[in-house]
Amino acid sequence: MSDELAALIAGAVGDRAAAWDLAGEIPRDLLRELGAQGLLCAEIPAVHGGRELTSARNGELTAATGALCSSLRSVMTSQGMAAWTIKRFGTREQCEEYLPRLTGGELAAVAFSEPQAGSDLSALSTRIRADGDSVVVDGHKVWSTAAAYADHLVVFGRFGDGAAAVLVPATAPGVRVEKIADPLGCRAAGHADLHLEGVRLPASHVLSGASRPLGLLTTIALSYGRMSVAWGCVGILRACLKAAANHARSREQFGTPLARHQLVARHLAELLVAEQTATRICEHASRCWDDGSPEVTSAAVLAKHVAATHAARGAASAVQVLASAGSRDGHVVARAYRDAKLMEIIEGSNEISQLMLAERALERAS
Numbered sequence: 001m002s003d004e005l006a007a008l009i010a011g012a013v014g015d016r017a018a019a020w021d022l023a024g025e026i027p028r029d030l031l032r033e034l035g036a037q038g039l040l041c042a043e044i045p046a047v048h049g050g051r052e053l054t055s056a057r058n059g060e061l062t063a064a065t066g067a068l069c070s071s072l073r074s075v076m077t078s079q080g081m082a083a084w085t086i087k088r089f090g091t092r093e094q095c096e097e098y099l100p101r102l103t104g105g106e107l108a109a110v111a112f113s114e115p116q117a118g119s120d121l122s123a124l125s126t127r128i129r130a131d132g133d134s135v136v137v138d139g140h141k142v143w144s145t146a147a148a149y150a151d152h153l154v155v156f157g158r159f160g161d162g163a164a165a166v167l168v169p170a171t172a173p174g175v176r177v178e179k180i181a182d183p184l185g186c187r188a189a190g191h192a193d194l195h196l197e198g199v200r201l202p203a204s205h206v207l208s209g210a211s212r213p214l215g216l217l218t219t220i221a222l223s224y225g226r227m228s229v230a231w232g233c234v235g236i237l238r239a240c241l242k243a244a245a246n247h248a249r250s251r252e253q254f255g256t257p258l259a260r261h262q263l264v265a266r267h268l269a270e271l272l273v274a275e276q277t278a279t280r281i282c283e284h285a286s287r288c289w290d291d292g293s294p295e296v297t298s299a300a301v302l303a304k305h306v307a308a309t310h311a312a313r314g315a316a317s318a319v320q321v322l323a324s325a326g327s328r329d330g331h332v333v334a335r336a337y338r339d340a341k342l343m344e345i346i347e348g349s350n351e352i353s354q355l356m357l358a359e360r361a362l363e364r365a366s
Helices: 002-013 017-023 028-036 055-068 070-089 092-102 214-250 262-291 296-326 332-343 350-365
Strands: 108-111 127-131 134-144 152-159 162-169 175-179 192-202
Touching: 002 028, 002 055, 017 070, 017 332, 028 070, 055 070, 055 214, 055 262, 070 092, 070 108, 070 152, 070 162, 070 214, 070 332, 092 152, 108 134, 134 152, 134 162, 152 192, 152 214, 162 192, 162 214, 214 262, 214 296, 214 332, 262 296, 296 332, 296 350
Parallel strands: 108 152, 127 152
Antiparallel strands: 127 134, 134 192, 152 162, 175 192
């Protein structure tokens, strides 16, 4: 089924990814159409209108999307994280109300980061305050992917003695969405800052209606995002490998195809190794996810770290091989070069990932 769904994505994107990147926007109607086909959060169960894909199949769909357009893949990651958070923490009533919306054409974004809380989410200052049968939300979120398109915002904040995720309509009084102009990468992904000032909502908008430990809440939600980003990086590597190999095969220098020059051939070999390494480690993480393994959290961190690192290096190699041919804004490898760099930062920077993996190494050693 994932091949069939990938063909639907390919048909929707066509040759327009470069134009979206240059314009900084994907047509909202197209996003709604893809959402209504269940393609933006394809792991959601069929009972809620989803495609009920396994993590492995959804990963391949994510990679296929990432190979075409990392901005669209970023929207897919955001929608999937929102849906996963609702499915994981929502009550039955909340799932029955909101999940069919997210598989029916409505769009969602997740809001974690704040001006002083990026890698250190324990520094969150957004407040969700109970007030009778309502809650009031106050805070400032930054770099929320797809928030410029979203109908619904899944906002994480302090609630009682712990934390909670609250479902905030993007049009609610007190919500201001400020699109980020000219981001480095994934330019059409709808990155935005959110200003939440006295946003009053029914208490039923708090997922599960309860306070939870902040670490548990964010780790479970971020694990989905890390898996999606990792598979998206596989897509970036596949696109770079294809572009570099085609160029090296057809371009001649000194009377010989570039691919036959040993130093260029090295770049191609390293791109292949990077793509295969990232694919296998993502497959392992998806198996952990599908099997319900206790290793899934560390496997997701490992997959995201390895795939993002390889994608950034691989995109740089692809630009090197194509040289001026790939240096024009909007070209697939030029986009990959910018997009992949952001993948080393979002959902846990390389440095944070390494610290988490070091802790895992110590646990295994003991």
